[in-house]
Amino acid sequence: MQHLTDGAVELAPEFTLAYQAWLPEGVKSLEEAAPDRRILSWPGWLDNSGSMEPIAPFFVKKGFAVAAFDPPGCGRSSHHANCAWYHDFEEAHYIMMLADRLGWGAEPFILMSHSRGSNISAFTAAAFPHRVRAVILFESSLGMAGTYITNRRETGPIWGSFSESIAMDRKNRTRTPRKFEEFEEAVQHNVGNPAFPKSREIGQAIVLRHLISHPEGGLTFGHDVRTYGQNQSRFIDEETNVAFLRALRAPVINIYGSQTSMSELVKYSTDEESAEAYQKTYNWHAVPSSVFLPYVRDVRKRTATVKDFTPVIIEDAHHHLHGDVPEEVASAVLPWLEDRLRQPLDTKPPIDLRGAAGDVWMSASAQHMLSPSTASAESAALSEVTSNEGSANEANGAAEIIAENIEVEVDGLRLGAQRWGKASSMNRVLAWPDAWDSSGSFQQLAQRAVAASPNGDLCVVAVDPPGIGLSNNAPFDWGFGMSETATLLLRVADALGWEDPFALWGHGFGATVALYAAGGLPSKISGVVAFDAQELTIPTEWAPAEVYYSYLERQDEPRAVPRFARREELISRLQTDPNFPKSSVTANAIASRMAESDADGSAWTLNVDARVFRVRKPVLETPGATFQDILAGIEAPVLAVFPVSSARATNGPPSQRKRLFADLACIRSPLTTIHVNGSSHAHSCDAAHMLPVVRDWVIQLMSVRRMNLASPSALSQDSVSKL
Known part of the structure; x- marks a missing residue:
């Protein structure tokens, strides 16, 4: 197995996304890997490609090539410009840009991601259904960050509002990065996170790509402080979530840890039982009890919407289960993956619903x-x-x-x-x-x-x-x-x-x-x-295709003024x-x-910057x-x-x-x-x-x-x- 630790793809001048790659024997580059053996991985919130270091070798042994990326603002990747925001939808574009830059062409590939990254991957597969062969998710809620629950006007949004997002963004811009005196202190801080406990192996792998020198001596995490608030300025409603999941063609497997609240969503036969169990195990945010049942109903509806959805619960596992018990997780995924790769995939691109409705008059x-x-x-x-x-x-x-x-x-x-x-x-x-x-x-x-x-x-x-x-x-x-x-x-x-x-x-x-x-x-x-x-x-049903067609516009060279x-x-x-x-x-x-x-x-x-004349914006x-x-x-x-x-x-x-x-x-x-x-x-x-x-x-x-x-x-x- 060949392990490349310092790969990087330039998406634009001064905007580069770093990656690690694991290649099977005899394969010299990601481009050389067989089309049905290419995996692109996106980590969870505040994590980086080190998150996939423990599990990647198990897939490489079966002939898969794995490219795991540091998302914008994390690890060794570029931070967004100060005027830009961190958007889930835009990262769907980045995933496709990266696949194109890696030389994968139009051949469908596999997505394997964790937590926030798994949500983004599911929506990438929905927006680009003809380009994603299978979707492997670790602890996914199948919802984009900032999703409102269905009856939000009665219960309030779980993730806040746009006004709260503005306040959080202003606060995060003034945050002082945490300082560590030595490497071991940083590792223990990451491993001991009470909301996301993890093994030393995965915690250390993540920290190694995060750490930089602190200006006053010692060490600090180099990720953009704005990512702490996950400052999503584009909150979406549950109807949009479901519209994306309805557009998914690729088969999906979602691996849950039995010790996390996410697993409570699929353990029980009724929404009420799931909500009661979920509330008992939810230990991150102070959330009013009134939101649990409607939220659980929404998430369970998401899983039912996906055409080919396989949930798997790993006993005694936590949120970072792919790094804590990688062999057990890989053993659950690989047979499923080989089976689904034998099934045909519809490779027709999405229909342009905006164009069909005549809404391109501008x-x-x-x-x-x-x-x-x-x-x-x-x-x-x-x-x-x-x-x-x-x-x-x-x-x-x-x-x-x-x-x-x-x-x-x-x-x-x-x-x-x-x-x-x-x-x-x-x-x-x-x-x-x-x-x-x-x-x-x-x-x-x-x-x-x-x-x-x-x-x-x-x-x-x-x-x-x-x-x-x-x-x-x-x-x-x-x-x-x-x-x-x-x-x-x-x-x-x-x-x-x-x-x-x-x-x-x-x-x-x-x-x-x-x-x-x-x-x-x-x-x-x-x-x-x-x-x-x-x-x-836009109408909700247009949303998945809009992400795809805005990507095509974005890839076109702007015409000269x-x-x-x-x-x-x-x-x-x-x-x-x-x-x-x-x-x-x-x-x-x-x-x-x-x-x-x-x-x-x-x-x-x-x-004039010719990009302003695009009919569709880069993000939904x-x-x-x-x-x-x-x-x-x-x-x-x-x-x-x-x-x-x-x-x-x-x-x-x-x-x-x-x-x-x-x-x-x-x-x-x-x-x-x-x-x-x-x-x-x-x-x-x-x-x-x-x-x-x-x-x-x-x-x-x-x-x-x-x-x-x-x-x-x-x-x-x-x-x-x-x-």
């Missing part, structure tokens, strides 16, 4: 923005623009309030921003534009708002999102999703020194992000104005977006941050039921403005709009919805008329407060205005 805008430029095409397109709505109002009514360009350093990202009004003002607004726009989207409205405020006592800061305008590109592991962006938005306010509550403006994707942020940290938000909010949740001979042609490209047409003033304001010329002025291009967006829970946490009043001619209302499938209004109905704070004439960018193209809408809403709120109307229903109305 790809037309992406194609438009990235198409090669020709002067004749730009002129012809511009001549077809039938409405330059509001351009006269913009040009004649814009106030002479000059923006100050500022930079904000947040978690390793340098974000460009514009500030209108007094930086010292306590009346503050933080604005986030749509996914492909710059902060210039808010120029017209911010100028008018500051000019109209008493003594100009208002401060509006609008941000260029990562990869847009004067902000630098996000790293490889940035998810481009709601939760990451909402967290970043809140940290921008921290970087600006805004300790008191502030208001949020958002447009499109930015409007949804603003709502997400308001639900995540309600004590800091005084009000939300959401212009043409975008529905980002087109170059233009003249700036006017670039402006024309922005104006003539088939879904999001803009007036010339709005297009110029957005381009003022994004248009970049060559040194000699011979060509112009959009300063928050499911609808979870998003509704986040919206229910909003405490500030909300004004939702819907332009009647927006492509989100006219081009997207009706079901998408219905989901959005169902989500908004979950907001318990004062909610006002207004429908206005115009397209998506009405807040900019018709800012002269939009400002009174916002102003009147604020005045109405002040009146309600003066009258001490405590009922949220006082403003829960749909006042339709045709402006």
Whole structure:
């Protein structure tokens, strides 16, 4: 047997995942291993590839090659960028990237993983059912981290909420790594963990890959302190869990230790018996007794959902049973594995349910923005623009309030921003534009708002999102999703020194992000104005295929951003977006941050990271039921403005709009919805008329407060205005 201890795969510059490999006799590399003898292993929470060191040799003796990885932030693998989060769904992508980089091609392989890693492996097999031959799990709950139980509104979530996740993330960023004076102290600390006791063999193997020198002398664990909180910003509901498990084609074996609470889930014939036993043996978190029965029901339903599921209980074994009693575990797995490898596997890829439902309409805008430029095409397109709505109002009514360009350093990202009004003002607004726009989207409205405020006592800061305008590109592991962006938005306010509550403006994707942020940290938000909010949740049954198809998009090389001979042609490209047409003033304001010329002025291009034009995000967006829970946490009043001619209302499938209004109905704070004439960018193209809408809403709120109307229903109305 050959044991390789220092393998590494670079997934992107400065992002490498380390691994150990065990190869059978005569096999010189992982790529040479027979397709049905390749095993990729993912360890549990806070563990690394050392977790598989005791058990791997038993599989190698039977001709299997085992590649065990240190997950991001652990062992010798790279940490995520400071702005990124540790997501289970994204690690499913990493597993497939690693298999591809190892030279395994499209041939199905075997997954063998433990605890959190086993949950991730099960969902990887569901998202990529044609690429996984069999799934070997050690102590799996078959649920992604942060899963809500079915009746969460009565019992509360086991793993907390998005707001608690934000608080935990902030706490973990300030944690001081534990210091050990000597190696033996670190080993005993790992072995003696009361929640996860383990043998010295596996405990030492894990510690050997974790330890680094402490800055003050001695030793410390080198894993990212943020992983302590397992800071999942994307909580999912049980329906999504089940949708993934229903998509699983590969056979699954789950090995439980009889001394763990997990085994109680499969020992008994009834949910009630299992729940009673589970509660007695559960020794990690302080969990209310009310959640045990519904949680047990959910987990037992998961096991029943998997088409080919084999549970095995190893007597007198604990959570790290694959390292404590590896021979006994291998003896249970290997006969099952050889039997299942003789069965055929359906190798057809998943069906694209989003595409089948016609919910890829925004790809037309992406194609438009990235198409090669020709002067004749730009002129012809511009001549077809039938409405330059509001351009006269913009040009004649814009106030002479000059923006100050500022930079904000947040978690390793340098974000460009514009500030209108007094930086010292306590009346503050933080604005986030749509996914492909710059902060210039808010120029017209911010100028008018500051000019109209008493003594100009208002401060509006609008941000260029990562990869847009004067902000630098996000790293490889940035998810481009709601939760990451909402967290970043809140940290921008921290970087600006805004300790008191502030208001949020958002447009499109930015409007949804603003709502997400308001639900995540309600004590800091005084009000939300959401212009043409975008529905980002998806039907539950789409979830598994979305992970697969987002992986395909992620693997494609981003298309080059087109170059233009003249700036006017670039402006024309922005104006003539088939879904999001803009007036010339709005297009110029957005381009003022994004248009970049060559040194000699011979060509112009959009300063945009082409990754923002992907239809699907690298990680699955928050499911609808979870998003509704986040919206229910909003405490500030909300004004939702819907332009009647927006492509989100006219081009997207009706079901998408219905989901959005169902989500908004979950907001318990004062909610006002207004429908206005115009397209998506009405807040900019018709800012002269939009400002009174916002102003009147604020005045109405002040009146309600003066009258001490405590009922949220006082403003829960749909006042339709045709402006």
